[in-house]
Amino acid sequence: MVAKRYRIYGRVQGVGFRWFVNKIAESxxxxxxxMxxxxxxxxxxxxxxxxSTKY
Incomplete structure (x- = not known):
């Protein structure tokens, strides 16, 4: 199991960004x-x- 935290700055609130990220994560x-x-x-x-990735 791998976990990552990201912080996004800029104009991302109120434009469906959270919904978009949630749909991509589900897929x-x-x-x-x-949040x-x-x-x-x-x-x-x-x-x-x-x-795993093989090169």
């Missing part, structure tokens, strides 16, 4: 949350199984 089989922060940024916490 990838990830769990977590997307507006008091400073105007958006925090994303995502976790899921890590896929």
């Amino acid at each position: 990838l089989g990830l769990n977590g949350y997307v 507006n922060m008091p400073d105007g940024s958006v925090e994303i916490w995502a976790e899921g199984k890590q896929k």
Whole structure:
């Protein structure tokens, strides 16, 4: 299991950004949350199984 936290800055609130991120996460089989922060940024916490990659 791998978990990552992201912080997005800029004009992302009120334009469907959280909904968009949630739909992409669902399509990838990830769990977590997307939350507006008091400073105007958006925090994303995502976790899921890590896929192995062969080069």
